[in-house]
Amino acid sequence: MERGSTLFLKVTVFLIGIPVLAICIFVIPEIANYIVELYPDHTYLKYFVCIDLYATVIPYYIxxxxxxxxxxxxxKNQAFSDLAVTALKHIKTCALVISALFVLGMPLFYLFAERDDSPGVIVVGMVFIFASMVIAVFAAxxxxxxxxxxxxxxxxxxxx
Incomplete structure (x- = not known):
């Protein structure tokens, strides 16, 4: 493969991480605060939302x-090496962990959707679960x- 095409892919991989970082900094705290507004008696839900969403970011960056x-x-022309197989194994594992973390967070999405009366939130959660499962299957x-x-x-x- 030409060096230019892998350079483009490397830049793309780097650029894929920037929006997720912006979401972590700006959007997740707002979502957690909105959960507190929806359930003022259950302020601890804010921490569950933050833990779940931030925990999914760690395997994403890995x-x-x-x-x-x-x-x-x-x-380096080592595409057909055990190192490449190991990298794909790690990508598969990370995708499975992301999917599992979103599955664990689905009750929070349900609470959010129930109170906010927006069932689309559950669909968005399901999209994340199935997208990461597709990536895991593709990597496998x-x-x-x-x-x-x-x-x-x-x-x-x-x-x-």
């Missing part, structure tokens, strides 16, 4: 880091294909 490393392996398929390709390559190297 997955972005491993995607960046994977692009580095492609630059790529991991398996890459592992098979490495095995075939090593068999061919031994044959010659």
């Amino acid at each position: 997955a972005l880091y491993h995607a960046f490393k994977l692009l580095g392996y492609i630059d 398929v790529l991991q398996k294909l890459l592992k098979n390709a490495i095995d075939i390559k090593s068999e061919n190297d031994l044959t010659v």
Whole structure:
């Protein structure tokens, strides 16, 4: 792969992280404060919302880091190596953790949607769950294909 295309992908991976950082700084505290407005007797819900949403950001950035490393392996012509398989494994695990954290947070989304009378919030939560599951399945398929390709390559190297 040309260095320019991986450079573009690296910049894209970096730029994908910026909106999430902005959401963490500006939007999540507002959501938590709005939960307190909806449920003034249950101010502790604010902390559950913050913990759940901030906890999903950690594996997100870990997955972005491993995607960046994977692009580095492609630059160094190590795309068919165990390092690339490991990076895909970490991306898959992070996507599964993100999905699980959103599943755990769905009762909070339900409380928010019930009081605010907006069922679209639950749909948005489900979109995040299914999107991360799709990424996990895609990473698992790529991991398996890459592992098979490495095995075939090593068999061919031994044959010659």
